[in-house]
Amino acid sequence: MRQIHFLSKIEKGLFPVLVACLVTPNLQAQQHDFLSAKESDPIKMGWMQGFPTPKEKVLSVADGSFFSFPGLRYSVVHMREFLPTVNVSRGPDKPAPFTYELDPKIDALEFLPWGENKTMTWEQSLWKNYTDGILILHKGKIVYERYFGALTEKNVHAVMSLTKSFTGTLAAILVAEGRLDPNKLVSFYVPELKKSAFGDATVRQVMDMTTALKYSEDYADPKAELWDFSAAGNPFPKPKGYKGPVGYYAYLETVKKQGKHGEAFGYKTVNSDALGWIISKVTGKSVAQLLSENIWSKIGMEEDAYYQVDALGVPFAGGGLSAGLRDLGRFGQLILDMGKWHGKQIIPMAAVADIEKGGSKEAFAKSGHSGLKGWSYRDMWWITENADSAFAARGVHGQTIYIDPKAEMVLVRLASHPVAANSANDPYSLPAYQAVANYLMRKEK
Amino acid sequence: MRQIHFLSKIEKGLFPVLVACLVTPNLQAQQHDFLSAKESDPIKMGWMQGFPTPKEKVLSVADGSFFSFPGLRYSVVHMREFLPTVNVSRGPDKPAPFTYELDPKIDALEFLPWGENKTMTWEQSLWKNYTDGILILHKGKIVYERYFGALTEKNVHAVMSLTKSFTGTLAAILVAEGRLDPNKLVSFYVPELKKSAFGDATVRQVMDMTTALKYSEDYADPKAELWDFSAAGNPFPKPKGYKGPVGYYAYLETVKKQGKHGEAFGYKTVNSDALGWIISKVTGKSVAQLLSENIWSKIGMEEDAYYQVDALGVPFAGGGLSAGLRDLGRFGQLILDMGKWHGKQIIPMAAVADIEKGGSKEAFAKSGHSGLKGWSYRDMWWITENADSAFAARGVHGQTIYIDPKAEMVLVRLASHPVAANSANDPYSLPAYQAVANYLMRKEK
Known part of the structure; x- marks a missing residue:
C-alpha cells in the first residue's frame, strides 16, 4: 500500500470526474514512492477483470478510485465505461494505412x-x-x-x-476561413458571456490564454474555482442541495475578471471551454461534430x-x-x-x-x-x-x-x-x- | 401539456435509467392523448439543441425526462450521451454495401x-x-x-x-460449438448463483425464460423487484444510505425462486443478464467483446x-x-x-x-x-x-x-x-x- 496518489484525497471528494483534466502544468511534482510502471501495469493488476470483478479490483467513479493512481492506468483507456460521452465519427472510409520503417x-x-x-x-x-x-x-x-x-x-x-489543441485548431480553421474574427470581443459571439470575465476579452486572448481571470486551478486550495467548474461539469445527477451552475457554459458565465486581458499567459482550462462555446455559436455545431466533419472523417482514421x-x-x-x-x-x-x-x-x-x-x-x-x-x-x-x-x-x-x-x-x-x-x-x-x-x-x- | 407518459411518475423516481428496458410485453397499453408522431418529432421539438440548450429543451437523467415521452424520441439515438457505455467494435473493414431495389x-x-x-x-x-x-x-x-x-x-x-436476442444468439453459438451445455445447471457455470433461484435451473430454462422466479416487472407495483434490479444496475453513484446490491451480477444473486422451473414461460429480464453472466464465465469475455468478435466485426457493419x-x-x-x-x-x-x-x-x-x-x-x-x-x-x-x-x-x-x-x-x-x-x-x-x-x-x- 505504499503508493498513494498525492491528489487522491481531493479526488475522492464529491466531484472527481474532471480532476485530472484540470491540473495546472506548473504544479510541482511531489516526491512519492509510487509503484513503478512495471509494478503498476493495469493488466497485471487486474482492474475491472473477471466476472464478477473482485471487490478490491473494482474502480469506481463514486469513490474516485477510477482516476487515482494506479487505477487510472486502466481508466485512461476506458473513460466511456465510466462517463457519458459523445462520438467523433471517423466516417465510412477504410483506414489509411501507414508505411513502416521501424528503426x-x-x-x-x-x-x-x-x-x-x-x-x-x-x-x-x-x-x-x-x-x-x-x-x-x-x-x-x-x-x-x-x-x-x-x-x-x-x-x-x-x-x-x-484536447485543447484540437479546440484551438478548430478555431484557427474558422479564423482562416474568415468565419471567426479573432479581434472581436467574446461577447460578440457569445452574448451570454457579456457580464463574465470573458465579455471584454478578444477571441484571440481566449485562443492564446492571455485572459485575466479570477480562476485558480490550484489543487492545494479547497476554495480554488476549479472545484466549482468541476462540480458544474460533472455529468452525474447533482447532489441534493446543489445550488451552483449546471454545465460548462453556465459555469463560464460566472467567471470573474482579475487583472487586465492580454498581458500574461495564464493556463486556465475555462478558456478552452469558452472557445468551444464560441466555435459552436459560429458554426451551430458541437466541437465533437466539427472535429468529425473537419478532421476525423477526412484523414483515414481507424x-x-x-x-x-x-x-x-x-x-x-x-x-x-x-x-x-x-x-x-x-x-x-x-x-x-x-x-x-x-x-x-x-x-x-x-x-x-x-x-x-x-x-x-x-x-x-x-x-x-x-x-x-x-x-x-x-x-x-x-x-x-x-x-x-x-x-x-x-x-x-x-x-x-x-x-x-x-x-x-x-x-x-x-x-x-x-x-x-x-x-x-x-x-x-x-x-x-x-x-x-x-x-x-x-x-x- | 396534454401528453403525459403513463410511466413518467415512476420514471422520475431515483433510478429511471433502466425503466424502459424492463417493461413486460403484456403490460396493457393505456389510452392517452399523446402527441402524434409528427407533433412529437424530436428534431422539431428541439431537444438538446442550441448553445446553450434552452432550459425547457433540456433532457436529463436526473429528473427522468430523458426517457419520458416525448423526450425519449431524442434520447433513443443518444443513449451514450446520458450513460456510461462500452463499445462493440465493427473492426477495421470497410462496410459491406447493400444492393437497393426500392419498391x-x-x-x-x-x-x-x-x-x-x-x-x-x-x-x-x-x-x-x-x-x-x-x-x-x-x-x-x-x-x-x-x-x-x-x-x-x-x-x-x-x-x-x-438486446436479449443477441444474448440468446451468443449463447446458442456456444452451445453449437459444444462450449456450453444447456442441460447443465446454472450453478455449474456460475457458482455465485447457487443459492439464488437460478442455482437449480438449467441453462436451457434460462435461455428460454422458463425459470420460476419471484421477480415482478409490474410497473404499477412500487414493491416490484424490477425497482431493486434497476437500482442495482444504475451506473451512477448510489444515493447515500443505499444498502442494496451493486451491479447486475450482485442483484442476480438475490433473486428468489417461486414455483417450479421449466413449466411456464415468464418474460423476465434478469434471465438475460444471468445468461450474459454464464456466457462471460464460459468465454472469459464480456458480451460486448463477444458480440464484436463473433458478429459485429464479421459482416461489414457500418x-x-x-x-x-x-x-x-x-x-x-x-x-x-x-x-x-x-x-x-x-x-x-x-x-x-x-x-x-x-x-x-x-x-x-x-x-x-x-x-x-x-x-x-x-x-x-x-x-x-x-x-x-x-x-x-x-x-x-x-x-x-x-x-x-x-x-x-x-x-x-x-x-x-x-x-x-x-x-x-x-x-x-x-x-x-x-x-x-x-x-x-x-x-x-x-x-x-x-x-x-x-x-x-x-x-x-
Missing part, C-alpha cells in the same frame, strides 16, 4: 535528463514516464511504435488537456474518437477527448504537413501557419512556467521556440503530440504517469524527444 | 389492424407506431428504407430488449454498436444495446441465411436452427401473453409459429428485427412509441409485416 536503434539512444548528470536511454524513458503508447513518425513513416499497460492498437486513450460530456451533452473542450495512438499520429502529420493529407489540403494552410508562428514569449514568461523557459502558447498549442521550431499539444499525466518540423518528426505519447503535472515527466521526455529528432536528422545526412 | 408500392399496401374493421396503409402504420427507422430486406436486397425523428443512417438507436454498462462495467445483456438500422438488417440477414454472410459461414448453422425450431408453445401459453396467441420463445427470440415460420427479436417502444423465412424477408423497425409495451403497437405492426411479406411472395410469382 530498432532508437531504443538505445541516450539523452541527459534535465537536472541530472547521468544519461538515460530512450527505452528507459518510456518506463520512467509510465508510457502507455508511443509512436514516432519520420517523414510520414512509422519508425517507432509501442504499446504498454492497457492501451492496444485497437482502443483509445484519454488525451486530457491535449477508430472513432469521443468526448466526455456534461449533463447537458456539451463536450468537454478543455480536456474530454479520447483517441487512438495512430489516429493522433495522423492528426500530427496533418499539422506537420501544413494541413495536407496525402497531397490534399484538408484544413487551411493559414490555420497551421498561425499555430506555428507562436504566441507572445513575454506573456508566457509572466506565467511562471519555470520548466518551459522561452516557450510561448498559440491557438492552444505549446510552442517550444527552439531551433527546430518544435511545438506540441500537451495533457496531464504525460499526453503529447510533439511536432518537430526541422526533423520532419511527429511523436505521440500517451501515458498514465502517477503525477498529473507534466513537470514530473518533462525532464525525462522533452530531452528524449530532442535526442530522437537529432538522431533522425543525423540519419538523413 | 415504392410498399407504402400503399393495406392491412387490417388487429381488433379494427378499417384497413390502414403501410405508410400510415409507420406514423401510427412512432417509427424512427424502418428497413425491409427481400432476398438480401433493400426494398424499403426510411428514417424519421432523430434517427439517421449515420447514428445508432437503443434497441431495448431486442457503425460500431455499444452497450450501457453498470457501475462495474458489466454490459446490460437484457436491454442495453444501441445499434444502427442497416447493421441490425445485416444481423437479421445473417440469421435468415442460417449464419452465412456473403457465402461464408460466420456463426454455426446449428445455432440458428436451434432458434428457428422454437420453444414450448404450452409453456408460452401459460404466460398470459394474450396478444401473441400460439407463439413460443426460444434462445431469447420470439417465435410466431405462423405459416411463414416467422420469428423476431423485440424491444419495448416498438423495436424489432422480424424475420420471415418463407418470404425471405428481414424487417427492422426502430421506434419511440409513447407506450413502452409492444401490445400498444403490435395491432398496427404485426399484421403490417405480414402484409408486406405476402406482397413480396406474390411479387415473386
Whole structure:
C-alpha cells in the first residue's frame, strides 16, 4: 500500500470526474514512492477483470478510485465505461494505412535528463514516464511504435488537456476561413458571456490564454474555482442541495475578471471551454461534430474518437477527448504537413501557419512556467521556440503530440504517469524527444 | 401539456435509467392523448439543441425526462450521451454495401389492424407506431428504407430488449460449438448463483425464460423487484444510505425462486443478464467483446454498436444495446441465411436452427401473453409459429428485427412509441409485416 496518489484525497471528494483534466502544468511534482510502471501495469493488476470483478479490483467513479493512481492506468483507456460521452465519427472510409520503417536503434539512444548528470536511454524513458503508447513518425513513416499497460492498437486513450489543441485548431480553421474574427470581443459571439470575465476579452486572448481571470486551478486550495467548474461539469445527477451552475457554459458565465486581458499567459482550462462555446455559436455545431466533419472523417482514421460530456451533452473542450495512438499520429502529420493529407489540403494552410508562428514569449514568461523557459502558447498549442521550431499539444499525466518540423518528426505519447503535472515527466521526455529528432536528422545526412 | 407518459411518475423516481428496458410485453397499453408522431418529432421539438440548450429543451437523467415521452424520441439515438457505455467494435473493414431495389408500392399496401374493421396503409402504420427507422430486406436486397425523428443512417438507436436476442444468439453459438451445455445447471457455470433461484435451473430454462422466479416487472407495483434490479444496475453513484446490491451480477444473486422451473414461460429480464453472466464465465469475455468478435466485426457493419454498462462495467445483456438500422438488417440477414454472410459461414448453422425450431408453445401459453396467441420463445427470440415460420427479436417502444423465412424477408423497425409495451403497437405492426411479406411472395410469382 505504499503508493498513494498525492491528489487522491481531493479526488475522492464529491466531484472527481474532471480532476485530472484540470491540473495546472506548473504544479510541482511531489516526491512519492509510487509503484513503478512495471509494478503498476493495469493488466497485471487486474482492474475491472473477471466476472464478477473482485471487490478490491473494482474502480469506481463514486469513490474516485477510477482516476487515482494506479487505477487510472486502466481508466485512461476506458473513460466511456465510466462517463457519458459523445462520438467523433471517423466516417465510412477504410483506414489509411501507414508505411513502416521501424528503426530498432532508437531504443538505445541516450539523452541527459534535465537536472541530472547521468544519461538515460530512450527505452528507459518510456518506463520512467509510465508510457502507455508511443509512436514516432519520420517523414510520414512509422519508425517507432509501442504499446504498454492497457492501451492496444485497437482502443483509445484519454488525451486530457491535449484536447485543447484540437479546440484551438478548430478555431484557427474558422479564423482562416474568415468565419471567426479573432479581434472581436467574446461577447460578440457569445452574448451570454457579456457580464463574465470573458465579455471584454478578444477571441484571440481566449485562443492564446492571455485572459485575466479570477480562476485558480490550484489543487492545494479547497476554495480554488476549479472545484466549482468541476462540480458544474460533472455529468452525474447533482447532489441534493446543489445550488451552483449546471454545465460548462453556465459555469463560464460566472467567471470573474482579475487583472487586465492580454498581458500574461495564464493556463486556465475555462478558456478552452469558452472557445468551444464560441466555435459552436459560429458554426451551430458541437466541437465533437466539427472535429468529425473537419478532421476525423477526412484523414483515414481507424477508430472513432469521443468526448466526455456534461449533463447537458456539451463536450468537454478543455480536456474530454479520447483517441487512438495512430489516429493522433495522423492528426500530427496533418499539422506537420501544413494541413495536407496525402497531397490534399484538408484544413487551411493559414490555420497551421498561425499555430506555428507562436504566441507572445513575454506573456508566457509572466506565467511562471519555470520548466518551459522561452516557450510561448498559440491557438492552444505549446510552442517550444527552439531551433527546430518544435511545438506540441500537451495533457496531464504525460499526453503529447510533439511536432518537430526541422526533423520532419511527429511523436505521440500517451501515458498514465502517477503525477498529473507534466513537470514530473518533462525532464525525462522533452530531452528524449530532442535526442530522437537529432538522431533522425543525423540519419538523413 | 396534454401528453403525459403513463410511466413518467415512476420514471422520475431515483433510478429511471433502466425503466424502459424492463417493461413486460403484456403490460396493457393505456389510452392517452399523446402527441402524434409528427407533433412529437424530436428534431422539431428541439431537444438538446442550441448553445446553450434552452432550459425547457433540456433532457436529463436526473429528473427522468430523458426517457419520458416525448423526450425519449431524442434520447433513443443518444443513449451514450446520458450513460456510461462500452463499445462493440465493427473492426477495421470497410462496410459491406447493400444492393437497393426500392419498391415504392410498399407504402400503399393495406392491412387490417388487429381488433379494427378499417384497413390502414403501410405508410400510415409507420406514423401510427412512432417509427424512427424502418428497413425491409427481400432476398438480401433493400426494398424499403426510411428514417424519421432523430434517427439517421449515420447514428445508432437503443434497441431495448431486442438486446436479449443477441444474448440468446451468443449463447446458442456456444452451445453449437459444444462450449456450453444447456442441460447443465446454472450453478455449474456460475457458482455465485447457487443459492439464488437460478442455482437449480438449467441453462436451457434460462435461455428460454422458463425459470420460476419471484421477480415482478409490474410497473404499477412500487414493491416490484424490477425497482431493486434497476437500482442495482444504475451506473451512477448510489444515493447515500443505499444498502442494496451493486451491479447486475450482485442483484442476480438475490433473486428468489417461486414455483417450479421449466413449466411456464415468464418474460423476465434478469434471465438475460444471468445468461450474459454464464456466457462471460464460459468465454472469459464480456458480451460486448463477444458480440464484436463473433458478429459485429464479421459482416461489414457500418457503425460500431455499444452497450450501457453498470457501475462495474458489466454490459446490460437484457436491454442495453444501441445499434444502427442497416447493421441490425445485416444481423437479421445473417440469421435468415442460417449464419452465412456473403457465402461464408460466420456463426454455426446449428445455432440458428436451434432458434428457428422454437420453444414450448404450452409453456408460452401459460404466460398470459394474450396478444401473441400460439407463439413460443426460444434462445431469447420470439417465435410466431405462423405459416411463414416467422420469428423476431423485440424491444419495448416498438423495436424489432422480424424475420420471415418463407418470404425471405428481414424487417427492422426502430421506434419511440409513447407506450413502452409492444401490445400498444403490435395491432398496427404485426399484421403490417405480414402484409408486406405476402406482397413480396406474390411479387415473386
